[in-house]
Amino acid sequence: MSSKIAIYPGTFDPITNGHLSILTRALKIFDKIVIALLNNPQKVPLFTMDERIQMIRDVLKDQPNVEIDSYNGLLVDYVVRKKTNVIIRGLRALVDFEYEFQMALMNRKLNREVQSVFLMTDYKWFYTSSTIIKEAASLGGDVSGLVPPVVCKKLKEKFGY
Numbered sequence: 001m002s003s004k005i006a007i008y009p010g011t012f013d014p015i016t017n018g019h020l021s022i023l024t025r026a027l028k029i030f031d032k033i034v035i036a037l038l039n040n041p042q043k044v045p046l047f048t049m050d051e052r053i054q055m056i057r058d059v060l061k062d063q064p065n066v067e068i069d070s071y072n073g074l075l076v077d078y079v080v081r082k083k084t085n086v087i088i089r090g091l092r093a094l095v096d097f098e099y100e101f102q103m104a105l106m107n108r109k110l111n112r113e114v115q116s117v118f119l120m121t122d123y124k125w126f127y128t129s130s131t132i133i134k135e136a137a138s139l140g141g142d143v144s145g146l147v148p149p150v151v152c153k154k155l156k157e158k159f160g161y
Helices: 017-026 049-059 075-081 094-110 130-138 149-159
Strands: 005-010 032-038 066-071 086-091 115-120
Touching: 005 017, 005 075, 017 032, 017 086, 017 115, 032 049, 032 075, 049 066, 049 149, 075 086, 075 094, 086 094, 094 115, 130 149
Parallel strands: 005 032, 005 086, 032 066, 086 115
Antiparallel strands: none
């Protein structure tokens, strides 16, 4: 029996406890998850690609069935290169659904074999996002409990407090 691999794509700038909640539940469905960070020249992340990858590695150092990788180009092409056909996406609110639904339809147009699997976030992460967390941290807000401790430390270092 072959193992089932899923791709969990995103910017992860930075990874949050909401992301980890989705990952934990996806690992109950799939044998292996590849966290795939898009190298998107249209976005200007707070953390470099190397910093984001290192934070995720630090957070998930005890998870042997998670791979961290980066990619350029179309997600569906990356999914095929990784020899799978499943994309994991997390949903928080209706606005997420509309955007993710559009992306899933585009991905299916580009490759009919690639499937999107949507997992709802836990209720306690419903209103958190990397963007909101970065904004709060930039103003000196305490974001512990919303991100793993290593990420909280890196945010404090980045914003100089």
